[in-house]
Amino acid sequence: MTSAVSITNAGVRLGGRDILREVNAEIAPGEFVGVFGPNGAGKSTLMKCILGLTPLCSGTISIFGEPPGRANNTIGYLPQSRASLEGTALTARSLVSAVEGGNRWGLPWNTRAARAEVERAIELAGTEECADRPFSVLSGGEKQRVALAQALLGKPRLLILDEPLASLDPRNQMRMVECIAKIKATTGATILFIAHDVNPLLGVMDRVIYIAGGGAVIGSTDEIISSAVLSKLYGTEINVVRAEGKIFIVAAEGNVTEAAHHD
């Protein structure tokens, strides 16, 4: 069986600086993988490489056996940047419709089948209640679900979610994670979920990719989120503290915790 995502000795250089070196990862179809690491470590860059938007300087990536960029209609992508349509009354549903079949030429007119696909995505993302309200008046969590519905169009086999929990309160974070877990269960899609904090994903993810210091490691949560592995990756002493069923990542020098980084 071909891997959903296969990354072999991948390296990325941007502006003369090595962003990532010798990244290796095999992700099986249907896996839920959490992607973590400090700001600027290269999480989004790695996702852009998988999408074929950023070229590798060494190594290879393949998605369902195809090179990056070739299989993009099988990938659903929730970008980090948020659509801003302040002052317009366009509804959430009309914004999902605008994305359906959006790579075709001609007028943005949707057939009955396309409209059914829009409804399916809206329902799957749990946005039915706010679908007919203007996008600009929705809350952060609702806007995020609209973006998720857009990513779900075309029944993607791989979902790349770039920080869907950013700037959400704990309750909305939980709802979002539950929603993604449900999507995984109903569609069997492979999921790459970038997040800042490990804890919201503890119950749902199968494995973890941790990116820091130009390198990346993949494995089970217990293997990767450990003092030994993270200290080696960061090149400085890191303590992983487990308490009350939660994980806290603390730099030995100073008291900066990853879990508290919500910028």
Next chain:
Amino acid sequence: MIEQIHYYLSYDFVRNALIAGTLAAILGAVVGYFVVIRKVSFAAHSLAHIGFTGATGAVLFALSPLEGMLIISAAAGLMMGAYGNRLQRSDMAIGMTLSICLGVGTLFLAVSKGFAGQATAILFGNIFGVSHHQIIQTLILSAMSLGTLLFFSRKLLFASVQPDLAEARGISLSTLAVVFMVILAISVTLASQVVGILLVFTLIIGPAGIATRFCRNFWSGLITSVAIGLFAVWTGILLACITSWPPSFWITTILFVLYLINETMCRLIFRME
């Protein structure tokens, strides 16, 4: 009243004004819809001012003002599109380019010993002075740009509402931006024939800006935008005939009043949601 309208329509210049106005209103409203959702209204505004240089310079190169404007604003649009979102949304870069273009335009005006009247016509529009030849030109150009725009519209809408996802799905954002900015440049030039450079903003931003505030999907927004544009242009020309005040004054006034009413109502409705 009907008799009065018949009487006005017996004049060639009124009929020409109506045809040119109708074309500019339709093109302006459709292009404007994308300008509003892409948030490039300052770029649209400045393209018209950059066109001033082309219009005044045209005389020096034995071209008509329309041709001069088309060349220079299409070139500027091409550049804005090619440099991407950074330039299109960079107020500073656009502002500086715009002021140097107006400066050079003034020089052209002085060198060609143009009359103040000529500059006024370019700046504030002279819809009653549109010739038969200009109508044909306007018709061809609007049909071409509208056709191209509609052919690209599905991709453009996708790229406008969710650019990163569009790029991930294999759409070239820069190609779309270049095509759109060139179409915008052509529309700005045509609209400036009707209401003049300084007021071109009204015909491109006005109808679409009003429509997007309350229309909840793409098609209703587009159709409403065209309807508002046509209403403003037709009523404006009629009122200009009756009062013999400039049509540019009436068109901008009508759109401004509609804008005020719409803003007030939207504020009330948005507060309720």
